[in-house]
Amino acid sequence: MLLDGIRGIVGEKETEDDCSVLDIGDRLLVMTTDMLHETTDFPKGMTDYEIGWMAAAVTLSDIASMAASPADLLMAVGLDDPARLPGITRGADACCRSVDARLAGGDIDRHDELTIVSTAIGFVDHEKILRRSGAQPGDLVCVTGMPGSAEAGLGGDLRYWKNLITPVPRVLEGKAFSEGGASAMMDISDGIALSLADLGRVSKVGFSLDPSLFPLIPDLPIERATDLFLFGGGDFELIATVPPDRFPVAGVDATVIGVVTEDTAILSGGSPLPHRGYLHRWE
Amino acid sequence: MLLDGIRGIVGEKETEDDCSVLDIGDRLLVMTTDMLHETTDFPKGMTDYEIGWMAAAVTLSDIASMAASPADLLMAVGLDDPARLPGITRGADACCRSVDARLAGGDIDRHDELTIVSTAIGFVDHEKILRRSGAQPGDLVCVTGMPGSAEAGLGGDLRYWKNLITPVPRVLEGKAFSEGGASAMMDISDGIALSLADLGRVSKVGFSLDPSLFPLIPDLPIERATDLFLFGGGDFELIATVPPDRFPVAGVDATVIGVVTEDTAILSGGSPLPHRGYLHRWE
Numbered sequence: 139m140l141l142d143g144i145r146g147i148v149g150e151k152e153t154e155d156d157c158s159v160l161d162i163g164d165r166l167l168v169m170t171t172d173m174l175h176e177t178t179d180f181p182k183g184m185t186d187y188e189i190g191w192m193a194a195a196v197t198l199s200d201i202a203s204m205a206a207s208p209a210d211l212l213m214a215v216g217l218d219d220p221a222r223l224p225g226i227t228r229g230a231d232a233c234c235r236s237v238d239a240r241l242a243g244g245d246i247d248r249h250d251e252l253t254i255v256s257t258a259i260g261f262v263d264h265e266k267i268l269r270r271s272g273a274q275p276g277d278l279v280c281v282t283g284m285p286g287s288a289e290a291g292l293g294g295d296l297r298y299w300k301n302l303i304t305p306v307p308r309v310l311e312g313k314a315f316s317e318g319g320a321s322a323m324m325d326i327s328d329g330i331a332l333s334l335a336d337l338g339r340v341s342k343v344g345f346s347l348d349p350s351l352f353p354l355i356p357d358l359p360i361e362r363a364t365d366l367f368l369f370g371g372g373d374f375e376l377i378a379t380v381p382p383d384r385f386p387v388a389g390v391d392a393t394v395i396g397v398v399t400e401d402t403a404i405l406s407g408g409s410p411l412p413h414r415g416y417l418h419r420w421e
Numbered sequence: 422m423l424l425d426g427i428r429g430i431v432g433e434k435e436t437e438d439d440c441s442v443l444d445i446g447d448r449l450l451v452m453t454t455d456m457l458h459e460t461t462d463f464p465k466g467m468t469d470y471e472i473g474w475m476a477a478a479v480t481l482s483d484i485a486s487m488a489a490s491p492a493d494l495l496m497a498v499g500l501d502d503p504a505r506l507p508g509i510t511r512g513a514d515a516c517c518r519s520v521d522a523r524l525a526g527g528d529i530d531r532h533d534e535l536t537i538v539s540t541a542i543g544f545v546d547h548e549k550i551l552r553r554s555g556a557q558p559g560d561l562v563c564v565t566g567m568p569g570s571a572e573a574g575l576g577g578d579l580r581y582w583k584n585l586i587t588p589v590p591r592v593l594e595g596k597a598f599s600e601g602g603a604s605a606m607m608d609i610s611d612g613i614a615l616s617l618a619d620l621g622r623v624s625k626v627g628f629s630l631d632p633s634l635f636p637l638i639p640d641l642p643i644e645r646a647t648d649l650f651l652f653g654g655g656d657f658e659l660i661a662t663v664p665p666d667r668f669p670v671a672g673v674d675a676t677v678i679g680v681v682t683e684d685t686a687i688l689s690g691g692s693p694l695p696h697r698g699y700l701h702r703w704e
Binding site: 158160162167169170171172174175178209210212213214215216240242243244245248255257259261 | 440441443445446447450452453454455456457458461492493495496497498499523525526527528530531532533534536538540542544
């Protein structure tokens with residue numbers, strides 16, 4: 139676990155959530171950065187516009203996952219070909235505008251391999267922030283969208299290609315979860331299984347999922363659809379825990395897939411959930 | 422000029438300064454990002470600690486150049502070898518601490534070539550920010566430190582190796598220039614000639630430099646020392662314009678090297694200054 143090696147330097151609490159958090163007095167400022175590069179992060183067939191969109195979306199999704207409103211985004215682009223910059227910039231700008239954020243600047247460099255780092259900030263009131271900590275036994279586990287779609291798109295299912303390449307950051311849903319009393323939240327970009335492992339570790343709880351509740355991709359064998367749902371990566375949907383008396387949450391089309399448990403195991407249909415998913419980082 | 426191609430998307434004003442600027446009510450938030458990679462930005466012989474320090478310093482210098490106080494810094498690291506991460510992180514953390522900033526998190530990725538993007542935010546009062554615009558004819562042109570040192574260090578002058586690899590962001594000096602009434606400011610990481618060209622373009626002024634005033638590196642032929650001073654890159658010093666009646670500026674050990682002129686030419690000893698320096702970007 140590479141991250142463990144630097145937790146002692148950066149701080150345990152600082153590496154716990156999708157964003158860093160800074161108290162600026164009247165509000166909290168959240169901030170996050172993500173590095174993407176061509177060979178591992180951008181599926182073949184994407185246009186430069188879509189690459190720019192995706193590079194912005196991954197950080198805006200982190201902002202959304204803390205129930206914050208994104209503000210500014212900077213993009214550092216290491217270009218293998220300068221002709222790609224306008225398309226990438228237009229895509230990033232469009233993604234920012236879709237959530238009322240601003241592409242505020244960046245840096246340009248040459249690189250053998252197209253490499254994009256987007257960094258975004260957002261703001262949230264002290265009492266409105268949602269973190270990975272805070273999930274309580276008995277809370278409902280809720281997800282937005284249809285997790286697994288992006289991985290299906292990557293696998294060639296053209297119905298879900300757009301989910302993969304131009305994900306829409308769930309900013310409105312993140313804020314609605316907070317307004318509606320959710321206890322903890324994160325995004326599921328690495329897949330539900332890995333996300334729940336992170337959420338459970340930080341909240342010191344476990345989960346019991348009910349596969350009959352999963353919003354599965356239609357027209358697939360159920361084993362395949364369930365596998366995509368639990369372990370597929372690249373969906374920038376949200377997973378939140380919500381006290382039962384606060385569900386449904388106004389403004390979010392969310393599906394309950396299980397409950398938070400005191401026991402720290404993660405079960406699906408009563409069986410332990412394997413710890414695997416979309417791990418594109420050294421961790 | 423690649424940057425011209427995206428100015429229409431990001432905005433002319435947004436690409437004018439070292440940082441983006443966001444009005445957050447009681448203060449301004451400034452934000453900047455820089456991509457560095459091994460083959461072009463880190464001189465051979467640097468330790469991982471020094472690489473981490475430098476990666477943080479380049480963005481903190483941009484914050485300093487707007488007279489802001491740095492707050493948080495995030496670092497995205499694309500690693501060719503995971504064993505390098507702790508050293509890089511310790512160096513970045515130390516640089517942040519040296520200016521009362523916080524290394525608040527980041528992202529880790531694999532990369533064929535070590536690639537680091539640091540992104541920093543800072544805060545400054547509305548009336549205290551300094552920009553590239555604002556220089557007035559008659560103002561004095563002032564620089565901190567001994568520009569050319571970093572390039573001399575790169576060329577093998579061991580006296581200045583430290584200037585090259587562990588530059589100290591001029592945060593205190595930046596704030597002192599603002600308190601002292603400077604009219605415009607930027608850092609000189611691309612060299613004085615290119616920096617003055619940027620400053621002059623945005624402020625719509627020119628400069629007349631007096632070579633007899635240059636704080637040159639000692640014990641070098643004067644032509645070589647002057648060349649390093651004007652065109653050497655990698656120094657994270659500040660250049661500021663100061664009304665004559667506000668000089669000297671308390672808290673800054675600055676050297677006057679010329680004056681701001683209404684004519685937009687840039688002259689040194691009466692001759693036009695060539696437009697060259699440390700251009701490591703596609704512009």
